[in-house]
Amino acid sequence: MTNEGSAGIVKTQLFTFAQPPGELKLESGQVLGPITLAYETYGTLNAARDNAILVAHALSGDAHAAGFHEGDKDPGWWDSMIGPGKAFDTNKYFVICSNVIGGCKGSTGPSSVNPKTGKPYALDFPIITISDMVNAQRYLIDHFGIDKLLCVVGGSMGGMQTLQWVASYPERVKSAIPIATALKHSPQQIAFDEVGRQAVMADPDWREGDYYGHGQPEKGLALARMIGHITYMSDQSMEEKFSRRLKEKNYSFKFKTDFEVEGYLKYRGDSFVKRFDANSYLYITKALDYFDLTSDKHKHHGKHQETKFLVIAFKSDWLYPAYQAQEIVRQLKIRHADATYCEIRSTYGHDAFLLETEEQTHLISHFLKKVHKEGH
Amino acid sequence: MTNEGSAGIVKTQLFTFAQPPGELKLESGQVLGPITLAYETYGTLNAARDNAILVAHALSGDAHAAGFHEGDKDPGWWDSMIGPGKAFDTNKYFVICSNVIGGCKGSTGPSSVNPKTGKPYALDFPIITISDMVNAQRYLIDHFGIDKLLCVVGGSMGGMQTLQWVASYPERVKSAIPIATALKHSPQQIAFDEVGRQAVMADPDWREGDYYGHGQPEKGLALARMIGHITYMSDQSMEEKFSRRLKEKNYSFKFKTDFEVEGYLKYRGDSFVKRFDANSYLYITKALDYFDLTSDKHKHHGKHQETKFLVIAFKSDWLYPAYQAQEIVRQLKIRHADATYCEIRSTYGHDAFLLETEEQTHLISHFLKKVHKEGH
Numbered sequence: 001m002t003n004e005g006s007a008g009i010v011k012t013q014l015f016t017f018a019q020p021p022g023e024l025k026l027e028s029g030q031v032l033g034p035i036t037l038a039y040e041t042y043g044t045l046n047a048a049r050d051n052a053i054l055v056a057h058a059l060s061g062d063a064h065a066a067g068f069h070e071g072d073k074d075p076g077w078w079d080s081m082i083g084p085g086k087a088f089d090t091n092k093y094f095v096i097c098s099n100v101i102g103g104c105k106g107s108t109g110p111s112s113v114n115p116k117t118g119k120p121y122a123l124d125f126p127i128i129t130i131s132d133m134v135n136a137q138r139y140l141i142d143h144f145g146i147d148k149l150l151c152v153v154g155g156s157m158g159g160m161q162t163l164q165w166v167a168s169y170p171e172r173v174k175s176a177i178p179i180a181t182a183l184k185h186s187p188q189q190i191a192f193d194e195v196g197r198q199a200v201m202a203d204p205d206w207r208e209g210d211y212y213g214h215g216q217p218e219k220g221l222a223l224a225r226m227i228g229h230i231t232y233m234s235d236q237s238m239e240e241k242f243s244r245r246l247k248e249k250n251y252s253f254k255f256k257t258d259f260e261v262e263g264y265l266k267y268r269g270d271s272f273v274k275r276f277d278a279n280s281y282l283y284i285t286k287a288l289d290y291f292d293l294t295s296d297k298h299k300h301h302g303k304h305q306e307t308k309f310l311v312i313a314f315k316s317d318w319l320y321p322a323y324q325a326q327e328i329v330r331q332l333k334i335r336h337a338d339a340t341y342c343e344i345r346s347t348y349g350h351d352a353f354l355l356e357t358e359e360q361t362h363l364i365s366h367f368l369k370k371v372h373k374e375g376h
Numbered sequence: 377m378t379n380e381g382s383a384g385i386v387k388t389q390l391f392t393f394a395q396p397p398g399e400l401k402l403e404s405g406q407v408l409g410p411i412t413l414a415y416e417t418y419g420t421l422n423a424a425r426d427n428a429i430l431v432a433h434a435l436s437g438d439a440h441a442a443g444f445h446e447g448d449k450d451p452g453w454w455d456s457m458i459g460p461g462k463a464f465d466t467n468k469y470f471v472i473c474s475n476v477i478g479g480c481k482g483s484t485g486p487s488s489v490n491p492k493t494g495k496p497y498a499l500d501f502p503i504i505t506i507s508d509m510v511n512a513q514r515y516l517i518d519h520f521g522i523d524k525l526l527c528v529v530g531g532s533m534g535g536m537q538t539l540q541w542v543a544s545y546p547e548r549v550k551s552a553i554p555i556a557t558a559l560k561h562s563p564q565q566i567a568f569d570e571v572g573r574q575a576v577m578a579d580p581d582w583r584e585g586d587y588y589g590h591g592q593p594e595k596g597l598a599l600a601r602m603i604g605h606i607t608y609m610s611d612q613s614m615e616e617k618f619s620r621r622l623k624e625k626n627y628s629f630k631f632k633t634d635f636e637v638e639g640y641l642k643y644r645g646d647s648f649v650k651r652f653d654a655n656s657y658l659y660i661t662k663a664l665d666y667f668d669l670t671s672d673k674h675k676h677h678g679k680h681q682e683t684k685f686l687v688i689a690f691k692s693d694w695l696y697p698a699y700q701a702q703e704i705v706r707q708l709k710i711r712h713a714d715a716t717y718c719e720i721r722s723t724y725g726h727d728a729f730l731l732e733t734e735e736q737t738h739l740i741s742h743f744l745k746k747v748h749k750e751g752h
Contacts, residue, residue, distance in 0.1 A: 187617075
């Protein structure tokens with residue numbers, strides 16, 4: 001009974017910061033504004049405004065987490081988890097999903113028009129961090145008049161935003177569910193991001209970021225996505241999905257797509273360039289790499305004790321290995337936080353946070369029920 | 377006592393197939409010729425010609441495995457293992473290392489002159505396989521009048537050549553040491569190779585392979601190498617070597633090289649394009665991906681029983697994980713072969729076969745002593 005209903009037909013909304021402040025002082029020291037956030041909501045905010053759950057998305061995600069856009073065949077990216085009777089039960093909870101700044105799905109990012117020039121920002125867009133993303137979301141939560149979120153949740157980069165929410169606004173987060181994530185990017189994680197960025201920037205169609213009106217650096221961005229996809233799957237899930245199956249009966253003995261796995265990666269790369277902005281890819285991966293909640297400036301944040309944590313990792317996730325989630329728990333325990341750790345047996349690799357619906361539903365629905373009840 | 381002496385000053389030699397056959401019928405059905413192999417030897421072939429060890433190199437390796445080229449500061453790529461008193465003791469053994477066909481280090485490859493056109497082959501060079509590489513080496517071994525090699529050894533692609541030698545010429549290989557290798561490339565291994573190839577081919581300087589005289593597709597090849605390097609190291613070895621150390625004191629908040637790991641990868645990528653041919657990268661990775669000793673055509677090779685095996689894997693090697701080496705051993709045991717398996721605790725990842733000198737020396741020198749003695 002984990003997939004009881006659909007959030008139905010939904011529409012992405014836009015929220016532009018009202019004055020004041022209308023703009024955001026960024027971690028870099030630069031100021032960004034005006035800022036628009038794209039978001040969706042599912043369910044109803046109750047009178048006490050204490051049933052709100054913020055869902056944070058991953059690198060290439062967007063505000064469309066659940067339900068269907070009018071006319072669409074495919075639902076939002078976490079539809080298996082959000083809806084009536086699902087893990088994030090919209091009969092009980094008010095679920096908000098906000099697209100991050102720096103993105104290209106409605107929120108202000110490098111492809112947005114720079115009000116100073118009337119042209120897309122491109123590389124004039126300032127470098128943003130996970131903390132900046134969260135600070136922008138805070139205005140959206142204020143806009144809803146929500147003092148305290150029942151829960152912040154997300155996988156991968158969504159998990160970083162989750163951790164950052166608690167670090168930045170501990171008094172506004174009752175519970176947090178970081179999934180398949182880390183307190184900081186490791187050198188291997190940085191390295192994979194960097195080759196992705198180099199792939200984009202090596203493409204002459206990137207034009208130093210000034211490609212708007214000329215078309216995307218398609219080859220470079222597709223390549224970056226292909227690299228990414230390898231890291232999102234596991235050795236085992238690739239074996240199960242493709243093994244060494246060929247597209248034709250025999251080896252081509254040419255530089256052609258011989259193996260199904262090659263065709264799949266190309267397909268994923270090519271479809272990505274149709275839906276994602278190359279500069280956003282650069283900005284968001286940079287935010288990932290800069291993320292480090294263990295750095296000195298966070299040493300004196302110690303106030304998470306009140307927030308309850310459910311930390312989830314997946315056994316076959318080698319991009320965000322379970323030891324990183326265990327380190328989150330270790331740091332929380334040192335601060336006497338109430339933290340539960342669950343490592344789900346899955347062969348899906350990092351993608352598991354999008355695919356392991358049943359196990360996650362079981363863990364999360366119970367956790368939320370308990371946390372929600374305690375408030376009453 | 378693992379590093380007793382140097383093989384001294386050495387020189388790469390060239391061997392061009394004498395007629396007949398002067399050419400090689402390839403697995404693809406095409407014919408390649410004439411063929412030159414670059415090779416080096418260390419130590420002395422004894423009168424019985426029964427002390428010869430063939431060392432096979434990895435993707436970007438060459439014939440220069442040990443000793444120094446006149447005027448060079450750095451020795452050959454496996455100098456720690458080959459020399460007087462070392463694992464491959466040149467006081468006892470005659471060690472041969474041959475550059476593979478398809479390469480760019482003296483053996484016939486895509487950058488060689490096509491006798492039919494007087495210009496470099498480029499993509500007119502036929503697709504070659506690991507089996508073709510081994511068949512070419514067989515002529516070199518014939519040339520030395522060696523009926524039976526005391527040992528064939530190699531790591532990574534060198535390990536595939538080792539396995540292929542036994543599959544193709546079981547009666548000519550007394551013992552074999554495949555290291556950090558597999559019976560077949562997995563979809564994940566194919567996927568990493570494919571993104572490397574795509575990186576090269578997406579570079580407009582690649583010119584459909586016809587770049588000779590115009591300069592290499594430097595950006596694409598450097599990118600392929602950067603991807604490769606991530607897979608050669610382990611998460612842990614990257615953490616130990618770089619952690620999150622910055623090149624400058626603070627984040628640049630620009631798309632610059634912030635982290636040491638990024639600088640390292642760029643350096644490795646940039647230096648690679650100075651020493652390796654981009655088309656050779658394509659051909660050799662394709663040979664890796666086509667490698668599959670478990671395919672039907674090999675099912676009736678069952679004659680390895682006479683060859684003694686030492687199979688070595690490394691715990692942190694995630695590119696050629698230990699389970700692949702265990703599968704080699706399993707297949708050998710099914711055929712009643714004499715096979716010893718050793719998994720070395722190492723944090724170096726796939727690079728361990730180049731770095732874990734002491735453990736490998738210990739294992740290999742004893743194995744060789746035993747195998748050599750049995751012949752007398």
